[in-house]
Amino acid sequence: MKKINRFVPVNIPRLYRDERKNINECLKTNWISSEGKFVKEFEDKFSKYNKRKYGIAVSSGTAALEVAVKSLNLQKNSEVIIPAFSIISTALCVIKSKLKPILVDCDRETWNVKPEDVIKKINSKTSAIIITHIYGLPVDLSKIIKIAKKNNIKIIEDAAEVIGLKYKNKICGSFGDLSTFSFYANKHITTGEGGMVLTNDKNLYLKCRSLRNLSFSNSYFDRYNHDDIGWNYRMTNLQAALGCGQLKNINKIIKKKREIGNMYYKYLKDNNSFILQTNKTKYSKNIYWVFGILLNKNSKYTRDEVMKKLLKYRIDTRPFFLSMNKQKIFKKLGYFKNKSMKNSEYISKNGFYVPSGLGISKSDIKYVCSVLNKILD
Numbered sequence: 326m327k328k329i330n331r332f333v334p335v336n337i338p339r340l341y342r343d344e345r346k347n348i349n350e351c352l353k354t355n356w357i358s359s360e361g362k363f364v365k366e367f368e369d370k371f372s373k374y375n376k377r378k379y380g381i382a383v384s385s386g387t388a389a390l391e392v393a394v395k396s397l398n399l400q401k402n403s404e405v406i407i408p409a410f411s412i413i414s415t416a417l418c419v420i421k422s423k424l425k426p427i428l429v430d431c432d433r434e435t436w437n438v439k440p441e442d443v444i445k446k447i448n449s450k451t452s453a454i455i456i457t458h459i460y461g462l463p464v465d466l467s468k469i470i471k472i473a474k475k476n477n478i479k480i481i482e483d484a485a486e487v488i489g490l491k492y493k494n495k496i497c498g499s500f501g502d503l504s505t506f507s508f509y510a511n512k513h514i515t516t517g518e519g520g521m522v523l524t525n526d527k528n529l530y531l532k533c534r535s536l537r538n539l540s541f542s543n544s545y546f547d548r549y550n551h552d553d554i555g556w557n558y559r560m561t562n563l564q565a566a567l568g569c570g571q572l573k574n575i576n577k578i579i580k581k582k583r584e585i586g587n588m589y590y591k592y593l594k595d596n597n598s599f600i601l602q603t604n605k606t607k608y609s610k611n612i613y614w615v616f617g618i619l620l621n622k623n624s625k626y627t628r629d630e631v632m633k634k635l636l637k638y639r640i641d642t643r644p645f646f647l648s649m650n651k652q653k654i655f656k657k658l659g660y661f662k663n664k665s666m667k668n669s670e671y672i673s674k675n676g677f678y679v680p681s682g683l684g685i686s687k688s689d690i691k692y693v694c695s696v697l698n699k700i701l702d
């Protein structure tokens with residue numbers, strides 16, 4: 326197989342005519358900050374798409390999580406259950422709100438937490454659960470939601486990696502008290518950087534709106550008299566203009582993402598050197614945020630060696646998230662001491678993902694697969 330000269334980046338986003346038209350409108354009309362019609366339009370359309378009443382557009386998925394957790398006003402030092410295998414933002418939003426993160430290990434096949442493992446961690450100190458759907462497959466969440474409701478435990482559903490995915494025919498991001506999203510350039514729809522919180526609860530909506538905007542006073546004259554410790558986590562009209570355009574193309578995007586994922590799956594599924602994330606479960610079909618590869622115990626190379634070899638073939642990859650209990654900063658601060666997260670640690674150490682953005686060509690997917698099958702035959 327011939328090495329190619331061009332570089333295959335890990336993500337190429339895809340922009341459509343609608344985004345360009347909207348951005349031009351912002352530039353022509355001077356509405357470039359967080360004021361402007363596209364922010365409200367994006368909030369309304371995105372919440373409607375996800376079957377929620379209210380949307381609060383913010384500057385990132387991390388900001389969405391921080392605003393969502395703080396808006397719940399949970400009792401200080403109470404426990405919040407989170408997955409061990411996730412982006413660090415999942416733990417940071419808990420710690421920054423002076424709450425205690427409790428880790429749940431993931432499953433080896435879906436890379437998501439299992440309901441029974443989450444339920445085991447619930448006790449009288451639990452105030453909330455963050456349900457994070459991982460890499461394109463949803464958490465099996467009905468039992469978790471049911472038990473949380475019964476025990477007055479709040480649910481934040483992080484749907485950053487599964488925009489447009491359905492769980493048992495209901496859209497992800499429509500469960501829980503609040504749901505959060507990221508629109509970073511590698512997400513299913515992008516605003517460059519950006520995020521959103523969705524809810525059906527008017528009071529939570531008002532609180533999130535206030536927190537994202539430094540909790541300014543609502544009074545015209547008393548504007549600079551702030552009533553909480555908020556953030557400037559506003560989304561700009563330019564970003565929302567991108568978001569509105571992307572949302573118009575969401576069906577096409579989802580179809581394309583699945584095509585990319587299914588193509589990788591077809592060419593790689595018979596290779597016994599690695600394990601792929603489940604293609605479908607009883608309750609859902611993978612929407613493939615990124616295409617992950619998990620090396621087997623008997624792999625002849627380590628993950629880092631494989632990534633290095635792929636780079637030689639001009640193929641860019643990324644390692645999987647690092648298990649929360651292995652994070653340098655959390656060790657330094659004394660979190661998760663002596664906690665073993667067997668699966669999450671294994672996945673962190675042996676997993677990586679290959680180029681899977683919307684802009685990838687079929688020939689590049691085939692190239693990546695043939696290189697992988699050659700290195701790990």
Ligand SMILES: Cc1ncc(COP(=O)(O)O)c(C=O)c1O
Pocket residue numbers: 384385386387388411412414415457458483484485486507508509519520
């Ligand atoms: C599940 C999940 N939540 C939150 C985030 C954070 O989003 P952002 O990068 O927009 O801050 C990410 C980012 O990849 C994510 O995967």
